[in-house]
Amino acid sequence: MLLDLLQIEVPIIQAPMAGSDSVALARSVCSAGALGSLACALLSAREIRDAAREIRQHVSRPFNLNFFCHTMQPPDAVAQENWRKFLRPHYERLALDIDAVPEARLRLPFDDEVCEAVEEVLPKAVSFHFGLPAPRLIDRLKTRGIRVLASATSVREAVWLEDHGCDAIIAQGFEAGGHRALFLETSVASQVGLFALLPQVADAVSVPVIAAGGIADARGIVAAFALGASGVQIGTAYLFCPEARVSPLYRRALEHATDTGTAITNLFTGRPARGLVNRYLNEAGPFCETALPFPYAATLVAPLRVASEDAGSLDYMQLWAGQAAGLASALPAEELTRKLASEALDLLGSVRVAARHIGANSKSL
């Protein structure tokens, strides 16, 4: 049972959102009995320790630390030059000098040093994106009683994650904002909508399945349970909370988001991720063969993002959002979580009964 596994009271996980989540957001979500998360891909080991301490200053509830576990390819000079050439006209448009871009902090994969910090911090859960780190690192976490979660975009990935020791699988539907978790799949064109993904994953694995992507209200939570989930991970809806580190421009863009306002793009980091469509996506993408592999592409895009936002323009901003942004409303995170939880918990009883009738994966309810 997911609630027991994670020692939470309501089956909602606030999605980690590198760059937009915050200690305050995670804390508020935890206060409501759900699982707050903090994306750590951009944090050092020391920053992770500090953040965990900050979370614990106000709540003693379980929380989740999230990590990327991509493989870093050595940088390729020719590819780098091509990416520079590709971006040069955009730099010129914004009157920026592409030859004066400083080194930026790269999104780094989970490694021994970070693992040590996590062992010290002892969060209830750690979630991974882009697969899993080396088995010995997983073993270290599990030995300490830390629950290991990871995202799957297909049945194949879900089965692989279960086989490699995951305690629960996050089934990430095509609708989700931010980075696609895909790590065995290679075709973005064949990524699967949550409606089709969830029951197929639930049928294929025996660990609890957490639904992610396109869920922003209680209807979505109920539907996810009907399709075989034991919990949901909600991202975009939490971007609307005052605790999220979302700039006024980004916030306004989210408030105006429509169902068809997003696309999956590799233009910001080199990996496919869903965000609001803006001038950059329209003119350069949404997909571009020239983009450097993850995470290198991001360094040269950062100045465009900053200059765009400084000029009050959405044109080059990285506006991660899922397809259900239109369902969200701006509430403090604790209030939002309690609202979602109370509405959803009322419904779970009915759906649990319902699910048994149709032979759904009742173990996971």
Added chain:
Amino acid sequence: MLLDLLQIEVPIIQAPMAGSDSVALARSVCSAGALGSLACALLSAREIRDAAREIRQHVSRPFNLNFFCHTMQPPDAVAQENWRKFLRPHYERLALDIDAVPEARLRLPFDDEVCEAVEEVLPKAVSFHFGLPAPRLIDRLKTRGIRVLASATSVREAVWLEDHGCDAIIAQGFEAGGHRALFLETSVASQVGLFALLPQVADAVSVPVIAAGGIADARGIVAAFALGASGVQIGTAYLFCPEARVSPLYRRALEHATDTGTAITNLFTGRPARGLVNRYLNEAGPFCETALPFPYAATLVAPLRVASEDAGSLDYMQLWAGQAAGLASALPAEELTRKLASEALDLLGSVRVAARHIGANSKSL
């Protein structure tokens, strides 16, 4: 209420599937109290009359006739030559002569002549894909008491369809097999998963919403109701029925379909449609700028499809399928419908109660 509107007993519509559905399939579905459909895009007015007579020979229940309502652009000689050039290597691979391709029957839009046949036949419902025909044709149908349904791939399309007189909206999720219904939207990259689409459409229109795409078992039906639907349209799952006109090769491919086994392609007809990925999609697409506009692209692809199938190869076959094919099982259509219906109807009571709790569109339940 959808059941009253269509005078059916169970809120399931068998999706029309041009080329694969059949009189026998529609009849079996109707016999179970659901709404059987027949795709008429490839039928003449006389064939429509004959088919309707055949359906009525065995059942007196309501059925649905489905039409395309695209605008036919005049053929463009240069574009045609480019398409020919693009396909030539594929013809050579199969030892076919691209200069000896006969005229094929084109998918034609709903027009006065067909409307006359429909007025005579008087089906309970007519459903449209790619928008709606001229208002005077809609008026003619509605004057006769025929219910007008049409597919929307976005909130904007749903609102437009309601404004133009539709009695119910089919919300077609990204997961659906076959042609994308899009008619106001132009970006396939921004098409929406059913999980996010359905509640946003349900919030935006006041007519009943029918969920389509990725539904192949009772879990999906329940989830669709939780998200605001009053009914579901199921396609791929009916392709597994013995009544479907699905060749043995196609059938075997469906039986082996995985969640990630499909993509949206314009390579067969010129319009985006979801099908199983094969050599043709992998090598030439899934998207190709050179493809002639719908419906013209299909003529030159037909010989490749036929030759491929004759040679026992899936390479060039048009294998429409949605992302939930993996959930389907081969049952006779009446049995399948009754199974889905009885499992779903058991659940509706619970979900109806549930939906009220969360303030969902309870009018539509």
